[in-house]
Amino acid sequence: QSVLTQPPSVSGAPGQRVTISCTGNSSNIGAAYDVHWYQQLPGTAPKLLIYGNTNRPSGVPDRFSGSRSGTSASLAITGLQAEDEADYYCQSYDSSLSGLFGGGTKLTVL
Amino acid sequence: QVQLQESGPGLVKPSETLSLTCTVSGVSISNFYWSWIRQPPGKGLEWIGYIYYSGSPNYNPSLRSRVTISIDTSKNQFSLKVSSVTTADTAVYYCARGGLAPTAYWGQGTLVTVSS
Numbered sequence A: 001q002s003v004l005t006q007p008p009s010v011s012g013a014p015g016q017r018v019t020i021s022c023t024g025n026s027s028n029i030g031a032a033y034d035v036h037w038y039q040q041l042p043g044t045a046p047k048l049l050i051y052g053n054t055n056r057p058s059g060v061p062d063r064f065s066g067s068r069s070g071t072s073a074s075l076a077i078t079g080l081q082a083e084d085e086a087d088y089y090c091q092s093y094d095s096s097l098s099g100l101f102g103g104g105t106k107l108t109v110l
Numbered sequence B: 001q002v003q004l005q006e007s008g009p010g011l012v013k014p015s016e017t018l019s020l021t022c023t024v025s026g027v028s029i030s031n032f033y034w035s036w037i038r039q040p041p042g043k044g045l046e047w048i049g050y051i052y053y054s055g056s057p058n059y060n061p062s063l064r065s066r067v068t069i070s071i072d073t074s075k076n077q078f079s080l081k082v083s084s085v086t087t088a089d090t091a092v093y094y095c096a097r098g099g100l101a102p103t104a105y106w107g108q109g110t111l112v113t114v115s116s
Helices: none
Strands: A009-012 A018-023 A037-039 A047-050 A064-069 A072-077 A086-093 A099-101 A103-110 B003-007 B017-023 B032-039 B046-052 B066-074 B078-083 B092-095 B110-114
Touching: A009 A018, A009 A047, A018 A086, A047 A064, A072 A086, A099 B046, B003 B092, B017 B032, B017 B092, B017 B110, B046 B066, B046 B110, B078 B092
Parallel strands: A009 A103
Antiparallel strands: A018 A072, A037 A047, A037 A086, A064 A072, A086 A099, A086 A103, B003 B017, B017 B078, B032 B046, B032 B092, B066 B078, B092 B110
């Protein structure tokens, strides 16, 4: 069981907006530690999607955005496309400087 | 460009030690933190630990008693050892650049199966 909790699955139709939550506690996200998000396509290594809660690496479309509030963070995807179908993971760390991953969320584009 | 490549046996017997090496190219290993992350088949990512060339490694508390991460700056490589493996250690093992910082560079991953 992951310390960071994500919904196992979310879905949306093309063009719609979906959000994926990542809930932690006062020892990790709530302690203002940064949250990063990764996208993993089947059979491939994860790809950095959002870093430092809200920042997009070069090349990541602005359809992807991140936010953090309190003990939670969220990834939003607007203008959903078929190619967005993937697994998404949040990452943070805790006061012992141990890395943490969320359990992952499978996004299905209907 | 930065590239990472995992190498090591794909099959390990229960109770033995899993050993993997990550070879880094395109950047000096001395300038960054380096991590190991694994993913059991069909499951999520699990952080194993990270190392900096001049500091002590930091390990996942749930694996700390069985894991050793080391670094060889002369070969631009870092390594992972997991002792007393069980079938629960079967996973794709990734090496990556970064410790707690966001991980933009990953190896392609290598599947290690624990089986007799």
